[in-house]
Amino acid sequence: MANVVVFGLRDFASLAHFYLKCDSPHEVVAFTVDRDYVPADATFEGLPVVPFEEVESRYPPTDFAGFAPLSPKAMNGLRHGVYERFKQKGYRLISYVSSHATCFPGTPIGDNCFVLEDNTIQPFVTIGNDVVLWSGNHIGHHSTIGDHGFFTSHVVLSGHCTVDEFCFFGVNATVRDGLRIAEGTLIGMGATIARNTEPWSVYKGNPARRMEVSSRDVDFEKRGTAA
Numbered sequence: 541m542a543n544v545v546v547f548g549l550r551d552f553a554s555l556a557h558f559y560l561k562c563d564s565p566h567e568v569v570a571f572t573v574d575r576d577y578v579p580a581d582a583t584f585e586g587l588p589v590v591p592f593e594e595v596e597s598r599y600p601p602t603d604f605a606g607f608a609p610l611s612p613k614a615m616n617g618l619r620h621g622v623y624e625r626f627k628q629k630g631y632r633l634i635s636y637v638s639s640h641a642t643c644f645p646g647t648p649i650g651d652n653c654f655v656l657e658d659n660t661i662q663p664f665v666t667i668g669n670d671v672v673l674w675s676g677n678h679i680g681h682h683s684t685i686g687d688h689g690f691f692t693s694h695v696v697l698s699g700h701c702t703v704d705e706f707c708f709f710g711v712n713a714t715v716r717d718g719l720r721i722a723e724g725t726l727i728g729m730g731a732t733i734a735r736n737t738e739p740w741s742v743y744k745g746n747p748a749r750r751m752e753v754s755s756r757d758v759d760f761e762k763r764g765t766a767a
Contacts, residue, residue, distance in 0.1 A: 541565040542605040542634055545572050545595060547622050549584050556609045556636070556654065557585050563639050568607075570599060596629050606631035609654035609672060612690040613760045615724055615740075616670070616706050620688045623652050623670045641673075650687065662699070677709075680717065692729075704739075708755070726755035 544566050546556050553571060560566045571584045575591035582589045590598050606626040610619035626633055633652040637643055640657035647661060650669030655661075659673045662681040669687045673679070677691045680699035687705045691697075695709040698717035707721050710729035715721065719733060724740035727733060731748040742751040742758065 541567070542632075543567050543569045543599075543603065544605050544607050544634055545570045545590075545599050545631075547572050547592065547606065547608040547626070548610055549573055549577065549579070549589065550611075552609050552611055552654075554585060556607060557587075559636055559638065559656070560607075564636055566605075566634060566636075569604065570595075592625070596631075601630040601632070604631070605634045606652075607634050607636070608652055608670075609636070611760065612672070612708050615708060615726065615755055615758070616688040616690055619670060619672075620706070623688075626652075668705075686723075724755050726758055 544560065546553050546568055549571060557568045560568050568587065570587055571589045572592045572595045575593050578589050578591055608619060608622040608626060610622060635649055635651055635653040637649060637655040638657040641655055641659040643661045644663050647665055649667045652670040653667060655673045656675040658676045661679045664682045665679050666684045668685055671685055672690045674691060674693045676693045677695045679697050680701060682699055683697055683701040685703045689703055689707045691709045692711045694712045696714045698715055700718045701715055703721045704723040706724045708726045710727055712730045713727045715733045720736045722737045722739040725737040726742045728744035730746060731743050732746040733743060733748050737743060740755050742753050742755050744751055
């Protein structure tokens, strides 16, 4: 059990507060954002909001943990940046795995992961740090998911797959067994992946084709998280 400071003031932070309150031993005690984004009343969800620049003086890392389940903006780069900033301040970051997810005892799951309801994580899966699995995904046996990834919903990752860092999977994407999803791959909504991908590329369609644009150039604010 930990007393937790959550980074953010938008939907992801609100949902993190809800899930931790209703389905975990942890207690959210405050929220934090960069000083310029602290609201006038310095509260969110009825709890105090403190500037991240000062968070360790109010909630020292010796007594409190952090959590930053942020959006996939900038191919998970925004979340990764906050994750590293928490680490630099000496915070331990919790992970949340829904009690309504299927996850077998002993499954290696890193820190700052946000695993929601109805995920099926089969045996011999390894999940790295700072990974978001939204609701309803299938993660096949003997697969490895690298750090700083984001799965939206109803993604099927078949067995013996390797997912490198900073990948994004749109709603209803499907990946054939035994493939490697290269660093920074963006797989669009409903895409079917039957071959290994190339780093920092975008794939759409069924069967999926590689787009000309780099995933580094995708604007999540305009496209939405389903890509």
